[in-house]
Amino acid sequence: MLGKVKQACYFIYGYMIAIKCRTASQERTANRQQQRFQKLINHVADKSHFYSRFKNQTLSKFPIIDKPLFLAHFDEINTVGLDLKQCEEHGLKAESDRDFNAVLKGVSVGLSSGTSNQRGVFLVSPCEQALWAGYIIAKNIPFSFRKKKVALFLRANSNLYESTNGLFMDFRFFDLTKSFDDLIAELEAYNPHILIAPAHVLDIIAKHQSTIKPDKIISVAEVLENSMRDRVEDCFPCKLHEIYQATEGYIASSCSHGNLHINEDILIVEKEWIDKESGRFAPIITDLNRRTLPIIRYRLNDILIEEKASCPCGSHFTRLQKIEGREDDMLWLPHSTNGSLVAIFPDLIRRAMYICQTQVSDYRIAQHGGVISFTYKSDDAAKAEQDITATLTELFTGLNVDKPEINFNVGIKQDLMKKQRRIACYQKPSFVD
Structure with missing residues (x-):
């Protein structure tokens, strides 16, 4: 009983953070971040072997870590004495059995999709779940005394998502391992107020001309391309x-105006600039709420683009123009003059491909050294390949890079259980001197 009361208090606390801090000044936000960081370290340093030596240190003294380093030290970082192998086995069993309710040592265990060929692992306590639930509801779901029906399409369910169920919310998980025709029928029978799904799943639902009438649709887990946004809207x-x-x-x-803002009321985000002129950076995040598995100066390999213009919503939190993708979504081609490798940002490729949409309904681009494999769907393969070649040649010429060898393949097998990656670089070409 006491545990339930405690979780309820954390839920309310998470809800109030999101409500109270929406229009906080930058100074107030920075002060609050420092206070919360100190409380985090006071707790973590006593229970995490990895971070014990950093007690009483400022954030800048902590090491920047990435996924390989984080997983290598997982056993020392977490504060509940779990080892990585044990957590991975627990998470894989849950996915295999499609039963996501079991906990390990009182905490929920989840796995990422592993699109980078290395699965991530997360651990959250019941109180962290409750805080997250309160925060995400306040951020994304307008308050109403009418019970909201929420449909969530994802590869795997989690206690984290189930924790949003309650008096004002009916949460339903739609398992992407099922037939999509069955899922559409179930979705239309449920007719949710709020639909949450990966971008490519929303795109498929839109193409099915589903009869549901949601009040709000939220894209998650993948890069949201403009063409997909247009079709869904x-x-x-x-x-x-x-x-x-x-x-x-x-x-x-x-926010309420549809603009992305970093959640700086629960995170400290340092920017590692990739291209400062265009606003592109990789985020180094410190989560001020996670204590079971601390996330401190964790470098994501995502490419974010900062938006300098203020937002009409009144928030001073960093505004993002867009989430462009991951660093390994960039293509690399030799400069036409000196042979040095030039990064081709994924957004440039997407914009170029937008021109070919009349001929190409879907595509995947994979770079292996000096060769690019182009897999696509089209009703007119010959015209599609002609248009793609012309469009990409114009792009590469304008960027002063050598045109790569392009291998074309027709036909894409859609796998709803995998995150959609339009563009991926698996191997950079060699530097040409």
Whole structure:
């Protein structure tokens, strides 16, 4: 009973953070971040072997870590004495059995999709779940005494998501291992007020011309391309919002005006500039709420683009123009003059491909050294390949890079259980001197 009361208090606390801090000044936000960071370290340093030596240190003294380093030291970082192998086995069993309710030593265990060929692992306590639930509801779901029906399409369910169920919310998980026709029928019977799904799943739902009438639609887990946004918003009478959440934390979400803001009331985000002129950076995040598995100066390999213009919503939190993708979504081609490798940002490729949309309904680009494999769907393969070649040649010429060898393949097998990656670089070409 006491545990339930404690969780309820954490839920209210998470809800109030999101409500009270929406229009906080930058100074107030920075002060609060420092206070919360000190409380975090006072707790973590006593229970995490990895971070014990950093007690009483400022944030800048902590090491920057990435996924390989984080997983290598997972056993020392977490504060509940769990080892990585044990957590991975627990998470894989849950996915295999499609039973996501079991806990390990009183905490929920989840796995990422592993699109980087290395699965991430997250651990959250019941109180962390409750705080997260209160916060995410306040951020994304307008308060109403009418019970809201929420449909969530994801590869795997989690106690983290189930914790949002309650008096004002009916949460239903739609398992992407099922037939999509069955899922559509179930979705239409449920007719949710709020629909949450990966971008490519929302795109498929829109193409099915589903009869549901949601009040709000939220894209998660993948890069939301403009073409997908257009199709979804053309199909449903509401603006498409985004949640940017990773295994490592709830990083950003859309405000009432549909603009993405970093959640600086629960995170400290340092910017590692990739291209400062264009506003592109990789985020180094510190989660001020996670204590079971501390996330401190964790470098994500995502590419975010900062938006300098202020937002009409009044928030002073960092505004994002967009989530462009991951660093390994960039293509690399030799400069035409000196042979040095030039990064081709994924957004440039997407914009170029937008021109070919009349011929190409879907595509995947994979770089292996000096060769690019282009897999696509089209009703007119010959015309599609002609248009793609011309469009990419114009792009590469304008960037002063050598045109790569392009291998074309027709036909894409859609796998709803995998995150959609339009563009991926698996191997950079060699430097040409």
